Amino acid sequence: ITEVITDKICDIDAGELPGGEEKPGGEEKPGSSDKPGGEEKPGSSEKPDGTEKPGDADKPNGSDKPNEQHPPCADWDDCYCKHFYDLTLILDESASIGNFRWSHEVVPFATEIVKSLHVGYSAVHVGLLLFADxxxxxxxxxxxxxYDKSFLLQKIExxxxxxxxxxxxxI
Structure with missing residues (x-):
């Protein structure tokens, strides 16, 4: 799970590596052929919520160079932020969940997420929030x-x- 979260944060799947090289297989993503001409990466200038990043319209091919100070990750080992982020687990404890699903599905799910993370003072920090009414x-x-993994696991249990x-x- 850490790799999935890190991929989202660090943009591991960017089609270009630092130094201008292209990542093998990075030029096309699943679903990119749905766009006419296949020129645009999904989400590069169109956001489902209607928001746009400044300057996105100026780069129709999404081909801007990576920030040299923080380039996108070429692979898992190259990622500058692979273990450095804050994550909040937000768990629903409303009546629709029920006691059985809470103890047999929700809590074990949260436990497995924390077990798979690199939690620590100089690594991932985890918050835990429950919501209902x-x-x-x-x-x-x-x-x-x-940032204390064993305490987090005890707290979740x-x-x-x-x-x-x-x-x-x-919410």
Missing amino acids: SRRDVVRFSDATR SLKGDYRNGKKTF
């Missing part, structure tokens, strides 16, 4: 425990017996 900040980013069966879903 109110919210519970179980682990805040101001807590030192956000303790949630199995602490399902509060919220009435509504408010």
Whole structure:
């Protein structure tokens, strides 16, 4: 899971490597042939929510050079931010979840995510937030425990017996 999150943060799948070389197989992504001419990478200038990054329209082929200070990752080992980010797990504890699904699906899911991350002071920091008709900040980013993997796992495990069966879903 760390690789998936890192890929999203570090843009590992960018078609160009630092130094101007092209990444093998990076010129076409699944679904890119749906665009006429196949010139545009999905999401380069069109955003589903209608937002655009400044300057995107000036680069129809998405061919701007990587930032030399922080180039996109050529591969997993080359990524400058592969273990450095904050992640908040937001878990739904509303009535629609139910006690069984909470203890047998939601809590184990959160446990597996934390187990697969590189949690630490100089690595990934994890926050934990529960929501229903109110919210519970179980682990805040101001807590030192956000980078203590064993404590995070204990805290998540303790949630199995602490399902509060919220009435509504408010985010």
